[in-house]
Amino acid sequence: MDSPGHPWRTRGFAALAGIVAGGVTLGIGELAEALVGPRTSPFAVVGNTIVDRTPEWLKSFAISTFGANDKLVLQICLGVVLLGLSVLAGLFQLRRPPAGLVLVAVLGGAASAAAMNRPASSPEDLIPSLAGVLLGGTALWLLVRELRTRPAPARGTRASASAGSTADLGRRRFLGLAAAAVGVAVLTAVGSRQLGQTVDDVLAARGRLRLPEPERPAVDPSPRVRLDIPGLTPFTTANDEFYRVDTALEVPVVHPDEWTLRVHGMVERVVDIDFADLLTMPLVERMITLTCVSNEVGGELAGNAVWLGYPLASLLEQARPDADADMVLSTSVDGFTAGTPLAALLDGRDALLAIGMNGEPLPLDHGFPVRMVVPGLYGYVSATKWVVDLEVTRFDRASAYWTDRDWAERAPIKIASRIDVPGSFAELSAGRNVVAGVAWAQRRGISEVEIQVDSGPWQPARLAAEASVDVWRQWSLDWDATPGRHTLRVRATDGDGEPQTDEKASPFPDGASGWHSVVVEVV
Ligand SMILES: Nc1nc2c(c(=O)[nH]1)N[C@H]1C(S)=C(S)[C@@H](COP(=O)(O)O)O[C@H]1N2
Ligand SMILES: [Mo]
Numbered sequence: 001m002d003s004p005g006h007p008w009r010t011r012g013f014a015a016l017a018g019i020v021a022g023g024v025t026l027g028i029g030e031l032a033e034a035l036v037g038p039r040t041s042p043f044a045v046v047g048n049t050i051v052d053r054t055p056e057w058l059k060s061f062a063i064s065t066f067g068a069n070d071k072l073v074l075q076i077c078l079g080v081v082l083l084g085l086s087v088l089a090g091l092f093q094l095r096r097p098p099a100g101l102v103l104v105a106v107l108g109g110a111a112s113a114a115a116m117n118r119p120a121s122s123p124e125d126l127i128p129s130l131a132g133v134l135l136g137g138t139a140l141w142l143l144v145r146e147l148r149t150r151p152a153p154a155r156g157t158r159a160s161a162s163a164g165s166t167a168d169l170g171r172r173r174f175l176g177l178a179a180a181a182v183g184v185a186v187l188t189a190v191g192s193r194q195l196g197q198t199v200d201d202v203l204a205a206r207g208r209l210r211l212p213e214p215e216r217p218a219v220d221p222s223p224r225v226r227l228d229i230p231g232l233t234p235f236t237t238a239n240d241e242f243y244r245v246d247t248a249l250e251v252p253v254v255h256p257d258e259w260t261l262r263v264h265g266m267v268e269r270v271v272d273i274d275f276a277d278l279l280t281m282p283l284v285e286r287m288i289t290l291t292c293v294s295n296e297v298g299g300e301l302a303g304n305a306v307w308l309g310y311p312l313a314s315l316l317e318q319a320r321p322d323a324d325a326d327m328v329l330s331t332s333v334d335g336f337t338a339g340t341p342l343a344a345l346l347d348g349r350d351a352l353l354a355i356g357m358n359g360e361p362l363p364l365d366h367g368f369p370v371r372m373v374v375p376g377l378y379g380y381v382s383a384t385k386w387v388v389d390l391e392v393t394r395f396d397r398a399s400a401y402w403t404d405r406d407w408a409e410r411a412p413i414k415i416a417s418r419i420d421v422p423g424s425f426a427e428l429s430a431g432r433n434v435v436a437g438v439a440w441a442q443r444r445g446i447s448e449v450e451i452q453v454d455s456g457p458w459q460p461a462r463l464a465a466e467a468s469v470d471v472w473r474q475w476s477l478d479w480d481a482t483p484g485r486h487t488l489r490v491r492a493t494d495g496d497g498e499p500q501t502d503e504k505a506s507p508f509p510d511g512a513s514g515w516h517s518v519v520v521e522v523v
Contacts, residue, residue, distance in 0.1 A: 017143035018090025025136030027188035032128035042111035108133030119335035146174040218285040224465035231421035237303035265391035268320035293378035298516035308356030330384040339400040375470035376443035408510035415441035417492035436476035445469035445495035
């Protein structure tokens with residue numbers, strides 16, 4: 001099966017050469033990233049470009065299939081593809097030089113194009129991709145040259161001693177070079193960790209951080225807001241249980257000492273603050289239920305936490321927005337943007353520049369050190385994590401990350417209710433069973449929840465107490481179940497008396513609607 005010229009062994013070495021060269025490319029890329037700036041390595045620019053260009057249906061599929069692991073899955077896929085391309089480059093270079101180098105150059109071109117098209121990119125962002133490809137390509141060339149500088153020995157014989165020793169020499173030099181290249185890859189990768197702002201540094205800074213006491217603590221909700229029912233979503237969502245949605249392939253790592261925020265644009269006065277400033281400002285603590293627009297009917301992309309932060313209204317007051325401004329464009333350190341109605345930040349709701357979540361500094365993946373939280377608006381138009389810039393502007397002048405992808409400009413959270421217990425296709429025993437769940441309609445509150453069994457009458461559920469209109473409400477109902485298969489359906493009414501519509505809508509472009517139902521088997 002061997003093609004003339006290169007026995008399997010040699011081809012194996014060529015594949016190895018490709019992998020080693022790929023490692024050099026990535027290592028140099030990481031090292032240059034540490035010097036040039038975050039998210040400029042070839043891996044990061046390509047990965048983030050894929051995230052941004054992924055069609056909506058695939059993104060929804062990835063989020064619903066892999067949940068918070070969707071980025072990890074993408075990284076693994078990307079790693080596998082890179083491995084395959086590295087092997088190919090090695091084989092091409094062996095078989096038909098400089099075909100391998102041409103492939104490397106093409107990949108380098110693609111990475112460079114991706115680097116130049118990242119939001120807010122600058123020419124030096126090309127350096128990691130170019131340096132990586134240049135040195136990786138050199139490694140490939142040197143390594144494969146060793147494999148080619150000998151006549152192909154007559155296979156299966158030891159007859160040609162001289163060819164054999166040339167081969168041994170070539171192989172020894174090859175291995176020496178390969179070891180050196182692996183060394184380069186490892187050293188650069190390690191070096192980049194030392195140079196860059198490491199996750200460990202930032203985690204340590206987070207660990208040292210003592211959150212100030214709020215001037216106004218969150219009203220401790222009465223115990224009557226909680227129902228103690230197994231399987232029911234806990235009233236407060238623990239930080240490590242809180243859903244995570246963002247476009248960041250790698251969680252941005254921002255040291256609090258380096259964090260600054262500028263408020264500018266259509267304002268009388270530009271305001272700059274840093275993290276130390278923020279700690280001295282009068283902070284408030286508020287419980288707010290956050291919801292993602294991508295949440296399907298019955299879905300889990302909602303969470304409830306106590307947020308500690310500085311009111312955005314107070315910050316904007318210092319900047320004094322122009323009368324004809326109507327939007328605040330917030331930008332994350334990773335380039336994500338959200339457009340929030342200025343009115344929503346000034347109308348008295350608890351819109352926060354948050355630094356604390358459930359009594360702790362924000363976790364890294366929830367926006368450490370600072371994020372926005374705005375009651376009543378879906379996250380993509382309001383909840384910018386790792387926020388570093390607020391531009392006061394107008395909806396007819398600026399657009400944001402998801403509105404550029406045709407999601408709605410204005411996105412108040414729609415009323416929703418969900419059955420948590422019993423679960424879908426649960427098997428229940430006939431007789432008394434508890435049905436329970438949560439319902440939310442931030443800014444309006446929930447006034448009623450009703451349950452329907454099959455096509456029976458709608459029955460009012462028992463509502464736990466309301467913590468505030470911005471917080472979800474737990475509910476439950478005792479159900480006398482009869483044997484057979486049944487469908488349970490839930491609907492809620494908001495605080496304005498507006499009932500939840502049964503009209504089905506998918507999350508795109510401004511949030512899902514429809515009644516949640518579960519089918520159960522009673523025996
Ligand atoms: N920087 C940044 N902030 C972001 C996003 C993002 O992609 N990048 N996604 C938003 C969306 S769509 C939602 S629903 C919330 C989710 O916040 P969480 O991950 O803390 O639950 O963050 C918002 N803030
Ligand atoms: Mo979202």
